Amino acid sequence: MNEALEEILDEFEEIEDRMEKFEFLHDLSDELNQLPTEEWTDSTRIDGCQSEAHVKVWIDSGLVQFRGGADASIVAGLMGIISIAVHGQTVEYVRALQPEFLARTGLLNSLTPSRSNGFRNIFSRVKIAIGE
Amino acid sequence: MNEALEEILDEFEEIEDRMEKFEFLHDLSDELNQLPTEEWTDSTRIDGCQSEAHVKVWIDSGLVQFRGGADASIVAGLMGIISIAVHGQTVEYVRALQPEFLARTGLLNSLTPSRSNGFRNIFSRVKIAIGE
Amino acid sequence: MVVPRTDFPILNREIHGKKLVYLDNAATTQKPKVVIDAMNNYYENYNSNVHRAVHLMAGEATDSYESCRTTLKNWFNAERAIFTSGTTEAINLAAHAWGKENLRSGDVVLMTEMEHHSDIVPWQLLADDLDIELRYIPVKEDFTLDLEAFDASLDGVKLVCIVHTSNVLGVRNPIEYVIEKSHSIGAKVLIDAAQGVPHKQIDFEKSGADFMAMSAHKMMGPTGIGALLVTEEIFQSMRPFMGGGDMIQTVTLKGSTYQDNEHKFEAGTPKIAEAIGWKAALDYMANIDLEAEHSRLVEIAKWTSSQLEDLGATIYGRYSEQDAAVVSFLFDNLHPEDLAHYLDAMGFAIRTGHHCAQPLLERLGVKGTARASFYLYNTMEEAVEFIEAVKYVLEKFG
Amino acid sequence: MVVPRTDFPILNREIHGKKLVYLDNAATTQKPKVVIDAMNNYYENYNSNVHRAVHLMAGEATDSYESCRTTLKNWFNAERAIFTSGTTEAINLAAHAWGKENLRSGDVVLMTEMEHHSDIVPWQLLADDLDIELRYIPVKEDFTLDLEAFDASLDGVKLVCIVHTSNVLGVRNPIEYVIEKSHSIGAKVLIDAAQGVPHKQIDFEKSGADFMAMSAHKMMGPTGIGALLVTEEIFQSMRPFMGGGDMIQTVTLKGSTYQDNEHKFEAGTPKIAEAIGWKAALDYMANIDLEAEHSRLVEIAKWTSSQLEDLGATIYGRYSEQDAAVVSFLFDNLHPEDLAHYLDAMGFAIRTGHHCAQPLLERLGVKGTARASFYLYNTMEEAVEFIEAVKYVLEKFG
Numbered sequence A, B: 001m002n003e004a005l006e007e008i009l010d011e012f013e014e015i016e017d018r019m020e021k022f023e024f025l026h027d028l029s030d031e032l033n034q035l036p037t038e039e040w041t042d043s044t045r046i047d048g049c050q051s052e053a054h055v056k057v058w059i060d061s062g063l064v065q066f067r068g069g070a071d072a073s074i075v076a077g078l079m080g081i082i083s084i085a086v087h088g089q090t091v092e093y094v095r096a097l098q099p100e101f102l103a104r105t106g107l108l109n110s111l112t113p114s115r116s117n118g119f120r121n122i123f124s125r126v127k128i129a130i131g132e
Numbered sequence C, D: 001m002v003v004p005r006t007d008f009p010i011l012n013r014e015i016h017g018k019k020l021v022y023l024d025n026a027a028t029t030q031k032p033k034v035v036i037d038a039m040n041n042y043y044e045n046y047n048s049n050v051h052r053a054v055h056l057m058a059g060e061a062t063d064s065y066e067s068c069r070t071t072l073k074n075w076f077n078a079e080r081a082i083f084t085s086g087t088t089e090a091i092n093l094a095a096h097a098w099g100k101e102n103l104r105s106g107d108v109v110l111m112t113e114m115e116h117h118s119d120i121v122p123w124q125l126l127a128d129d130l131d132i133e134l135r136y137i138p139v140k141e142d143f144t145l146d147l148e149a150f151d152a153s154l155d156g157v158k159l160v161c162i163v164h165t166s167n168v169l170g171v172r173n174p175i176e177y178v179i180e181k182s183h184s185i186g187a188k189v190l191i192d193a194a195q196g197v198p199h200k201q202i203d204f205e206k207s208g209a210d211f212m213a214m215s216a217h218k219m220m221g222p223t224g225i226g227a228l229l230v231t232e233e234i235f236q237s238m239r240p241f242m243g244g245g246d247m248i249q250t251v252t253l254k255g256s257t258y259q260d261n262e263h264k265f266e267a268g269t270p271k272i273a274e275a276i277g278w279k280a281a282l283d284y285m286a287n288i289d290l291e292a293e294h295s296r297l298v299e300i301a302k303w304t305s306s307q308l309e310d311l312g313a314t315i316y317g318r319y320s321e322q323d324a325a326v327v328s329f330l331f332d333n334l335h336p337e338d339l340a341h342y343l344d345a346m347g348f349a350i351r352t353g354h355h356c357a358q359p360l361l362e363r364l365g366v367k368g369t370a371r372a373s374f375y376l377y378n379t380m381e382e383a384v385e386f387i388e389a390v391k392y393v394l395e396k397f398g
Ligand SMILES: Cc1ncc(COP(=O)(O)O)c(C=O)c1O
Pocket: C245, C267, C268, C269, C270, D026, D027, D085, D086, D087, D088, D089, D116, D118, D119, D163, D165, D166, D167, D192, D194, D195, D215, D356
């Protein structure tokens, strides 16, 4: 796990109050390279969010590129974390990364990939993009 | 309720041991006017017994006539009780009779008319025969 | 009067360290202890298969199971009550067992835009098989059905499928009018009563409906069971849907004959514990003054909606006396999914999304709503706390 | 080793003042406390609808519900596990969702004379709709399938439906042979594993079967739930059976698109508490040495059958190592229904009748049998008591 990600997850673990966690998460959406709404298509859409959530993941010179956008701010914040986790990282590094790190935020009410849980689906999209 | 029936039900209530109840019941099948097996037809068949159970009920000069036959002896015994209850009685009398008296034997495990509970179905057949 | 909250063990639950305020009752309701206990008692004292064996526990289980049917028939004044796994299976049963037998090429099934997916998709699937036409009664700006459009759509209609009370709007539909009008042209009427039966004791026979579908879990009963009520006339015109044990009279290699009672449509080992739990829920409801409770809840919903409106929300509903205490709303500047997460952090359970009624939401011009739905154990205090919480969220994230 | 009988609250039950000896396990099994507790825990602490809401309890309920699927898939090594209300609905699902889509006029479905009604009637109903032919593999004098007749019946066969273990005879069928042979002519195979799965951990993928149906209640789980296991290939060739909530991706008035996972075949609010209870049962089984237990039970059955034979009974079964501990028997001079009543008076629960397998009983030339079936919590002592009780009955009423 890269240092920036470690720091953020440590920070989440330190915050006890769930609303404060959300405030912190809110700020993380700034870390996200925005995928402009013009580029939102069926193929960028993430299932399982009740909001519109889109990501685009590709590999450039062996490094994972991540852009995202969402109309719900919590989803955008989680995209921010995922971006910190994978954007600009090597494919090998991302391959080794397991989605469980998201649980350390303490914000996931459910671990099942499903309609109400797009968070994991976002990360799955990354995994698919690197050919897993 | 006629006297003979009352006596029998009292007797059942006095016997505590269930096996003894069954022995007593066994003897009651002798009280039954037999419906000869030659007369067993689809229309005499009682549903809900696992055994072959047949009854024929008709009215003669205003009095209910009951004949029955069964290859299981408990069913034959219960037919014996029903015969004591209704055979030779007036239609009015039988109309007033409710199947609940059978419960006083303490032998019914279930009160629901169903596949495993032909006893009530036998009595229903009597009720149908008198036009209820 | 509120039902004793202590009857519901789950209400002591803490959510993220906060007291639970459960406002997702249109999705499923909580269970009183008597319901849980009735099922435990079955499993701990007389668990047995039904209808089949002569031993004592089989008799007890059969009596208990069938007494749920009796209770259900009495509660709804219905001639026939077929157990299903819920509203959805009940409507699918109607589509297969009645629709396939009784609808012909060119016949029309008329639904409403307000239907839950469970009362749309079975008919779409049926239309794939039979060459029938599907039509929909539109919803007006005031969230009620367009009855003029209904009147004008009846040509060729053989079946009208209508939701008693909308799970999104809380609006209670004029089923009396729809039934009368439909019958006058010889069409049958199916009522999706999933959201109607939890709040009101409906007289099925008096309603004149031909079919009525419901789920136990939305009326304090367990998951996994529901029912289709039908008239005797409909019952006699239904063909077996699923085949198997318990629904047959005789089976030979050449063919089978079927039971002539409800078992005909209840293939296999039935939902025994579930029926027993449902009966306990109905018995529990019988002790509640449902009409008074309903008024109380609608008042709470009305108050809640007006407060939300004051806070800037758009409200989807009207809260007349007969409607359900379901408040659908949206804020311009706060995504409902975010709101639901923030509220969850404070202990409030609400639902957001399309509520399995996408056509209705499309008509409303939105992708989803936030929905707070109230039930017997909810209090005005909880509504007040809910509004406070929404205010807090708006201040912080709005 | 016997599983701790104290794990099963019901075993303390008294029947007519006598200790319960429950020998009706082929009809349904008793539940260990952990199963009952798991469902209570759901209802008392996180009852909520699944897949739909973001609040905490919805997440917990969804995780629990889906983890039952994971446990099930792992236990059986299956790619796809679709929840149904039981074996019967599972087979009906196969008939509707796969059969209707993949069978053509003239195709043959081959069954056995040993099938439970649940694996006969769905195909008879399907044959009413499609112009398909039904054939049956006969049962031989030694209570096994006539495999030569099977080999000779394969012409035109597209699907073979076979019971893993007979609920009447206890005979375990040579499904390996049947699967291999069927696949060699391109036919699919459906296994009715209702009586197989309680006794043995079956590797679905390794078995090569295409479909496998089962009920939770026969393996210590609750009523109201079961599953159809299918291969990915079959899964992809199945069309939705029932329509409604949870199985759709999008619904419009024009038509709908469906989920691409198992939810596609699980319309409506699922059997949530039931899935949670079933998982607890599977977890409980995982701690039992099933193979050793199975040998122990077959030994008991073999002993029981030989004792009954000594008492003059005709025995329908053979008790080889792989068979189930199910003893079907008949006395010439004592009607089975009478016997069951007398035994009930002494606390013994056995089953009598046609066991939902009328074609098999017709082949055996009898109307019904008495059946004692043993499960994990039964002991050799109980078998001894059972034989004593039968002797007593014979002396008194035989
Ligand atoms: C071999 C067999 N198949 C199917 C079934 C039907 O199972 P269920 O009634 O749980 O659907 C049973 C049990 O009765 C059975 O023993």
